[in-house]
Amino acid sequence: MSSKLTFLFVFLIAKLLVFIVNVKYLYKNKSMPQKIFSIYKELIRESIPNNSVPITGDITDYIDDYQVNGVRTKEINTIINSLDGNAKWLFVQILDMIDELRANNIKTDDVMHYENWGIKANKLALFDVGFGNYFEEFEDAPKDITVEAEITDERVGEFTDIANKIGKQLNLGQINYLGRGENGYAFNTSGNKILKITSDKTEAINSKKLIGKKSKHIADIYSVNTLKKDEYQGYYVIILEKLDTSKKPELKAMLLSIYDWFDENTTLRYDPDIIKNIQKKNPKVGAFMADMYNLGYDATWNKWANEVKNLPQYDWNDISDIVPWIRGAKEMNQQDSEAPDQIYDLVKNLGGF
Secondary structure, eight states: OOHHHHHHHHHHHHHHHHHHHHHHHHHHTTHHHHHHHHHHHHHHHHHHHHTOOOOOHHHHHHHHHHHHHHHOHHHHHHHHHHHHHHHHHHHHHHHHHHHHHHHHHOOTTTTTTTGEEEETTTTTEEEESSOOOOOOOSOOOOEEEEEOOOOSOOOOHHHHHHHHHHHHTTTOOOOOEEEEOOSSSEETTTTTTEEEEEEOHHHHHHHHBTOOOOSSSOOOEEEEEEEGGGGGTTOOEEEEEOOOOOTHHHHHHHHHHHHHHHHHEEOBBBTHHHHHHHHHHHHHHHHHHHHHHHHHHHHHHHHTTTTGGGGSSHHHHHHHHHGGGTOSSSSSSSOOOSSSHHHHHHHHTTTTT
8 A cells, every 4th residue: 555545544544533523422412414514524625635636537638638738737737746756757757748849849649659758868758759740741841862772572671771771871870770660660870870761751740840959858850851762752761869768668667657547546527517508408507506516515505595495396405416526516525436327317317418
């Protein structure tokens, strides 16, 4: 059990003992129902970490949103503050990487693929910026690079031959086959650089944006060219910085620990927008729920006590039970993450979905 869970367990046990003592006292004073509820609410309130908000969805939901908006929301900060050690370091590094990509107007779906990660000056860095915007075009077309090569059935040998000829043209020294991906081939050079031959046009477009720039979280790009030969239409040659990829197993383990954290801590609570949806169809019900959401149980019933008597067509107790299952409500249900079926059916019947 982690130290945080141990602390929370001990804290709740202590609170439970206080609760039992108070129940005995309240029973003698004949005010048990109202005061027990107040103690229960206080117990729940104090067990919620300060400055935290419910986390929904999985890590890709937050990363995709961050790539679009670049905003470190309350949810993002809750995740950062809740993660520990290497998992926390990695999550922050991914966000910093996205910040740098956004600053260079680069959108790539390769951000979360640990196979494309390396280490650069003790920071997480990305060496593949492909799978980008397929509707984007080059601002300035890359220059052609021409080689003479024969088409063969053995593609690795064929492209190794092409890479060797490109290496001689660009003075890259010794060329050695490194590996292949979905769209191309990569080669080591003796100058601590990588030569990549790829058919991913978006990688070439994004890489060209980085030429001449020093990056903290992206491999530096030295050149981008079009491979010029009839048989190789649609291939690009990219020369980039070689990153340290020896820590890939450790980075994979860190990423898996983040996924594990999301599995344990995400919630399936309803979005607050259901209140607005209900209010369009049932204005009084929506207004009641909005007060319950913002003011809490006691304050709302005090405010609405007389009015609900004039609206007997609704079961107001059932309606008040919906709100604790909405994200961000002043008094949320802390026992389960997903609302029971009867709550779902009620929200649906009221027009929430």
